[in-house]
Amino acid sequence: MLKNDTVNTIREKALWMRRKAFTMVFDAQLGHPGGDFSAIDIIATLYFGVMRYDASRPEMADRDRFIMSKGHATGALYTALCAAGYYPEDWLATYMQPNSRLNGHPNRNYLPGVETNTGPLGHGMPVGLGIAIAGQLIDSNYRTFVLTGDGELQEGSNWEAAMTAGNRKLGKFTLIVDRNRLQQGMGTEETNGLDPLDDKFRAFGWDATVVDGHDVAALLDALTEPPGGRSKPLCVIANTIKGKGVSFMENKASWHHGVPNAEQYGQAMEELV
Amino acid sequence: MAAPGAKQEGFYDCRDAWAKTLEDLAQQDPRIVAVVNDSVGSSKLGGFQKKFPDRLINVGIAEQNMVGVGAGLANGGRIPFVSAAACFLTARALEQVKADVAYANFNVKLVGQSSGVAYGELGPTHHSIEDFAWLRPLSNITVVAPADSWETAEAIKWAAAHEGPVYIRLSRMPVPDLQVVDRKFRPGKAELVRDGGDVTLIACGTTVHLAVDAAGALQREGITARVLNMATINPLDETAVAAAADDTGAIVTIEEAGIRGGLGGAVAEFTSSHVPVPVERVGFPGFVPTGSVDWLFQQFGLTSPGIVDAARRAIVRKRA
Numbered sequence: 404m405l406k407n408d409t410v411n412t413i414r415e416k417a418l419w420m421r422r423k424a425f426t427m428v429f430d431a432q433l434g435h436p437g438g439d440f441s442a443i444d445i446i447a448t449l450y451f452g453v454m455r456y457d458a459s460r461p462e463m464a465d466r467d468r469f470i471m472s473k474g475h476a477t478g479a480l481y482t483a484l485c486a487a488g489y490y491p492e493d494w495l496a497t498y499m500q501p502n503s504r505l506n507g508h509p510n511r512n513y514l515p516g517v518e519t520n521t522g523p524l525g526h527g528m529p530v531g532l533g534i535a536i537a538g539q540l541i542d543s544n545y546r547t548f549v550l551t552g553d554g555e556l557q558e559g560s561n562w563e564a565a566m567t568a569g570n571r572k573l574g575k576f577t578l579i580v581d582r583n584r585l586q587q588g589m590g591t592e593e594t595n596g597l598d599p600l601d602d603k604f605r606a607f608g609w610d611a612t613v614v615d616g617h618d619v620a621a622l623l624d625a626l627t628e629p630p631g632g633r634s635k636p637l638c639v640i641a642n643t644i645k646g647k648g649v650s651f652m653e654n655k656a657s658w659h660h661g662v663p664n665a666e667q668y669g670q671a672m673e674e675l676v
Numbered sequence: 677m678a679a680p681g682a683k684q685e686g687f688y689d690c691r692d693a694w695a696k697t698l699e700d701l702a703q704q705d706p707r708i709v710a711v712v713n714d715s716v717g718s719s720k721l722g723g724f725q726k727k728f729p730d731r732l733i734n735v736g737i738a739e740q741n742m743v744g745v746g747a748g749l750a751n752g753g754r755i756p757f758v759s760a761a762a763c764f765l766t767a768r769a770l771e772q773v774k775a776d777v778a779y780a781n782f783n784v785k786l787v788g789q790s791s792g793v794a795y796g797e798l799g800p801t802h803h804s805i806e807d808f809a810w811l812r813p814l815s816n817i818t819v820v821a822p823a824d825s826w827e828t829a830e831a832i833k834w835a836a837a838h839e840g841p842v843y844i845r846l847s848r849m850p851v852p853d854l855q856v857v858d859r860k861f862r863p864g865k866a867e868l869v870r871d872g873g874d875v876t877l878i879a880c881g882t883t884v885h886l887a888v889d890a891a892g893a894l895q896r897e898g899i900t901a902r903v904l905n906m907a908t909i910n911p912l913d914e915t916a917v918a919a920a921a922d923d924t925g926a927i928v929t930i931e932e933a934g935i936r937g938g939l940g941g942a943v944a945e946f947t948s949s950h951v952p953v954p955v956e957r958v959g960f961p962g963f964v965p966t967g968s969v970d971w972l973f974q975q976f977g978l979t980s981p982g983i984v985d986a987a988r989r990a991i992v993r994k995r996a
Contacts, residue, residue, distance in 0.1 A: 464753060512781055518751060520780040523771055529741045530776055533748020533756075536733060540709070540754065560772075563741035 406623065409452045413619045416486050417447035421648050422675050423485070424478030427498040429668040433507065434499070437658035439478035441583040441616070441643035442550060446471075446483045448622040449548055458488035461515040465545045468518045468534050472527020473552040473581060474508040475660075481505050481514075489516035525558025527551060528578065532564045535576040535636075546628065550579045554586030557595050562607070569608025574633035577626065578604075581616065583645040585656045604638040616641025649674055687850035691789065693825035694846055695720040697832040698757060702728055708836060709733060709749060711758040713742045718848075719759040719789050739764050743772035743786070750782040755836060762788025762804035762845060763795075770810055777841045778814035785835045786843045791821075792882065792932030793960070794848045796969040804845075805960050809937025811843050812910045818863060819910040821845040821881035821931075824853045827907055830861035838863070847882045847932070849969060854884060854905065864908045866916035872900030875987045876920035879930040880906045880939050883958075883978055887930050890983035901987060912942045914950075921951035926990035928956045930983055932973075935959040954993035956986040 420443050428434035446469070450456075454467040471480045477498075485495055490504075497503035504513040508522030519530045531549035538545050551561065568576050580600065584591050591597055601611035610633065614621040625639045645659070646652025649671045655661075663671060702708040702724065709731040710721055716734065725732040733749075735742045739760060746758040758765070765788050766773060777784045788807060795802035811819050820835075820842065822828040828846065835842040856869055869884065870891050879887040884905045891901040902924055904916055920927055927947065929940035940957030947953055958977050965975075973979055977986065 468751070510779070519747060519782075520775055523775055525740070526744060526772065526776055529744020529772070530748040530751065532741070533745035533750075534752045535748070536745065537749045537752020537754045540730060541752075543752075560738075560740040560744065563735070563738035564744065567735050567738070567741060567745070 406620070409623065410619045413447045413451045416451045417444050418675060420447060420479065420482035420486060422672065423482045423495055425663070425668065425671050425675070427478055427495055429663050430496070431499040432662045434478050434662060435475040435660045436478060437645040437652060437655065437661065438473060438476040438552065438581070440647045440649065440652065441645045442473065442476050442479045442581045444617045444619055445550060445579055445581060445622060445641050446479050448619055448626060450483050450487045452623050453626045454548070456487070458516065461489060465543050467546045468531070468548065470518050470521065470527040470531045470549045471509060472521055472524070472549050473555055474521030477505065477507065477509060480509055484514065484516040487516065490514065524552070524555040525560040528561045528564035531576065532568050532573070535568070535573045536571065538575055539571070539573060546575045546577065548577045548579065550581060553580050553582045553584060553597060554591050554594065556580065556597055565604065565607045565609065568636040572634055573636045576636040577639065578636065579639045579641055581643050582640050583643040585645045585654070585659070587656070587659050589656060600640055601638070608635060609638050610635045611638040611640065613640045613642065616643035617647055684850065686852050688825045688853070689848060689850050690822060690825050690828040690846050691720045691848060693828040694787065694832055695723060697829040699724050699727060701833065701836050702731065705755065705836070707753060707755045709754045709756050711735065711742055711746050711749065711756050713737055713739050713760045713764065715760045715789065718761060721759065739768040740772050743769040744776050746784040747776035747780060747782045750784050755783060755785070757785045757787055759787040759789060761802070762791035762807050763802050766804060766807040766810055773811070774814055778817050781816060782841065783839050784841050788843065788845045790848045791845045792847060793964060793969055793972045796972065797966055799966060800963040803964070805932070805934045807845060808909050808931070808933050808939060809941065812937065812942060815910070817841045817843050817910065818908065819843045819845070820863065820908050822907055823881060823884035823905050824851050826853060826859065827861060831907070834861055834863055845881060849882055851882055852885050854888070864911050864913060866913040867905040867907065869903040869905050870901070872902040873924055874899045874901060875926045875928060875991055876902040876904060876924045877928050877930060877983060877987065878904045878906050878917070878920065878939065878943060880909060882932045883930040886978060886980055887983055889980040890987065893980055893984050894987055899987065899991065906939060909939050909942060912946060914946050917943055917946050918951050921947055921953040926954045926994045928958060928983060928986045928990050930958040930978065932978065933959050935961055954990045956990045958983060958986050
């Protein structure tokens, strides 16, 4: 597929994911829409432009893996897996209902396509690292992608994993940081600052690059494996906007787990076209 | 009675059986890998590392990462044995054990070394007497505390073949081989070491041989004691506990662990709901003072005389 076609496909999927995710949150009156919307362009790029997988064989040994370390952004993850064909659309309507497969945080035992259970922050990197080491041990070509929030990087377990990944030169391991600069209560830099984030990863033996996390073409370039592969793990710092796509949500920490009323839902649906 | 920490003829460090068994299994199955936190020596995995250098993954002093990596290796089709001092493995990385291993239900084998009070004078930071209480509520983790070298080897073999999370709790204190004929390791089942009708001594790990000694001492007083080796703490063999309550009317639990939430806790939970009988729990009431392993065992009654005393108390209570 030509790159422009791929970019257009990803944009269409991302729009569908935003509308579906916001509808799920509105119906459930639960969820984390701000973080869903900052991450959706990244996840859509992975599933519809980068990763190799077969939704009919979720256990395929050499599949590329995606781990949603910011597990609370289930609106983004569940809509992506649905759009990728892992399960039918009517499952989305059960979001957070009693006994739903779509729990408030993802559970791999409930849903095909979920690689590991996340929710408590700082878990995705070590698990992703283990997956990447397994691939290295058997000389497999699969790639492992982990998406963390930026505030999440305050958890020390991430840096334990970052050290090991750098030392093992895991070129098949990619971390994407959803850098929306807001955590639950306030800005990351006024809470426990992370900058300069790219240099931190370079100091741990990684390649690091900074992109606009809503520019699909730029994300594609950053996430596509170069010919010959990589000799170090890659950190893509994706500068994003919490609540991206809905005017009244953008850059508002209160939309971390805010939920819309009917009027807000209607306005968002008018904007998400 | 032999002091538990002493080197003595006929007593063996179960870590040797663990290491040899893992090497043999790894020879047969390329999926088996070991994950450590700079704990190659204390896990006795030097031989494994020599034979399978790529399959010994040392993440350094980073327990959260170590357990998460174990889960990831399982996702990638490996069979990881994550081995570290029990105190750090189960306490420092408890959320990873809960979320990444148990809740995610990955095929990870956690091996806690030098558990209980094996580190003696190093104190409660290095003791692991809370691990049973922390892991038992994670209902899908099978928790096994082998009593001797043979059982250690069998438990490791079983864990490698079993699909699902397992915690195997080892010591570094030498223990004698149990004298039981026709042994077969059955996960989730108590092993009848000796039968009796007046009281049942339920022990696990390093304390089973002490319970056997105590049963011998009770016999000389005319009291017959059943001894159960309850190697599997979770799931508890409720059938064996119910039979012990029905047949003997009094139970003593003995474990190198805290008396709250461990083997004694499990037995007390079950009996109080289903077969109420006196239960005396021998173990540690909380953080222990400074002292050697031997002294701590003496101090807290993890000795043949201490178990005999507990048995007498249980028997008195059932007659009350």
